[in-house]
Amino acid sequence: MSLRWRLNLLIAGLNLGFLLVLAWLLVNNHRESIREEIEAAHRVTVQMLGTAAQTSSVFGPPDTVMVAFLQSVGRVRANEIRLIGTDGRLLFGSPPSEYKAGRTAPAWFAELMRPTLDATVIALPGARVEVVPDPSRAILDAWDRMVLIVLVGIGFVALLHTALLYALRHLLQPTEADARRLVATTRELAQNREVTRLIHAGVEDERKRLARELHDELGQSVTAIRLVAATIERGGALPVSQGAARIDAIAASMYDSVHRIVRELRPAALEQQDLRAALLDMAREWQLHHPAIEFEMHLEGDLADLGEEPTLAVFRSVQEALTNVAKHAAARQVALAVVRGDAGLDVAISDDGRAGAASLGGSGRGLGGMRERIMALGGRLEAGELPDGGFRVAIHVPMPEGAP
Ligand SMILES: Nc1ncnc2c1ncn2[C@@H]1O[C@H](COP(=O)(O)OP(=O)(O)O)[C@@H](O)[C@H]1O
Ligand SMILES: [Mg+2]
Structure with a gap:
């Protein structure tokens, strides 16, 4: 995997981790505040209805007075109130909330955030009042807030990621100077190769020249010596002393040749x-x-x-x-x-x-x-x-x- 991709993955992983931690903190924080809010609202409602229940008999039949009272109160924040007669009839039910009417948070989120609070039942002659904590609005508020925060978070992280990648790309990209150096090095390398080739070719040329020279200068002389020797051996026309003199002359010329070649190869003065x-x-x-x-x-x-x-x-x-x-x-x-x-x-x-x-x-x-x-x-x-x-x-x- 290329370095760029690895860095990409690393940044994405870090960002995802950051978002998850942010979400976890938000959920914990909101769950706690929802519980506190609903608990407080429930307590106040129960107190208010308890007092109303105690005093209702002063004004007439408690259930009728209570219905009138509850109707005048209307909906109480974060609580579902039901007045149920002894025969099980529903005498009063809270009207639906008008706050963010018709909307609810997703079920999984509601389940995650819902505090475990018990309903309270207040008994009065001829009826009972059931006060059921209703956190749905508070949960919806929390959901809306969280969606906003997470969206802003994602936007921020995406921006950060893009900026980081942009910066990295620029950092990782070879600069113009790098490119120039690379071109120069490549050219130098090619030149070096050419020089090496030239050196090898030169050595080969020199070997060829030497081989030719050795053959021309010495080969013929050796052949001549062998001819003279063969003639002497056969006891032919050439007297031994004359043959020896000829061999000596050829050897002397050979010596000169060898000497010349050696001098040419490595002049003594150079030493x-x-x-x-x-x-x-x-x-x-x-x-x-x-x-x-x-x-x-x-x-x-x-x-x-x-x-x-x-x-x-x-x-x-x-x-x-x-x-x-x-x-x-x-x-x-x-x-x-x-x-x-x-x-x-x-x-x-x-x-x-x-x-x-x-x-x-x-x-x-x-x-x-x-x-x-x-x-x-x-x-x-x-x-x-x-x-x-x-x-x-x-x-x-x-x-x-x-x-x-
Ligand atoms: N003294 C000179 N007079 C004329 N031409 C020359 C002379 N020296 C070199 N050159 C030219 O330069 C070329 C390159 O020489 P060189 O590199 O020694 O290679 P080579 O001798 O193997 O041809 C020769 O082929 C020849 O054309
Ligand atoms: Mg030359």
Whole structure:
């Protein structure tokens, strides 16, 4: 059950309880006052009729005088008076009350409220007067009052309930700020998922690249060694010493390859967190592979001990940017500038190639991954075409105060 419904039920239950207690108090209170009122009226009536009965014989035959007296009195409040002759004939009966004539309280209510009071019989010569307490008018009054109070009570409770529910709905409803936060969180979550996807895809890409490189660089060499070995084994044309020399040459080239791959995976300079040395190594290697592209490098400020994360992030970003230049730009020149200033570290890689309009702005894994990595350090990365052709990646990484 929803929280709103539970609160609804709770409020309704409390209100019902309140109404029941109110009704119970009213019934008790009214029953008591009806009993007191009827008792008093009965006592007064009996007193009055007793005196009348005693004095009636002075004025003539008591029954006739009494009839005349009772007729003059008419209806007495809250009492039914009957004069009955000795032969059982009804000589006088109270006229019906004109107060709220024709109306009565519901039977169950009358039964609930009716006090147990005995009738009184006054004897006189030739007749008897029966005085029967009649609480019907008082009960009807109580009923009318109670109906009014209960109706007002129900109205009040309904109003209270509505007001409470209204207030609760407003309290429970998410505010605009909540909604905005929710939207922001959802967006962040989606971005995080995208980043995770990019990371997994990047890892997969890297594995593929490694597998290809290992196959290309080492697979062929191993096959060549096996061929030389098989030739020697068969005692063929190749003298042992020549075979050994060839195997040695192939192994040396294998060693170079392994060394290059390892260096590329994790340059030794990075272990010492020396960004300058790592960048110089990488630039040398890159130029070896791309001799046609003019490489210009500008390193400024202390680039040692930037911390492991910034060093790695900047190094990998430059690596990816240079790979992109080789892959997408068809450039003649590329410039790398890394400047350590007071505000932090600024890196720019720009080329004069043909920045295609296609898929710019970090939609690819490379630029996307770089941006995430830099942003995780509180920095920012901008990448895009230059106005006069070429492509530029600019990175800023803030350095915490007190850093070397
Ligand atoms: N130096 C550059 N010159 C021209 N285009 C580039 C350059 N660097 C990146 N791009 C463009 O940006 C896109 C996104 O690059 P990136 O995120 O590294 O993904 P990928 O290299 O896998 O395509 C590239 O596909 C390319 O179109
Ligand atoms: Mg790339």
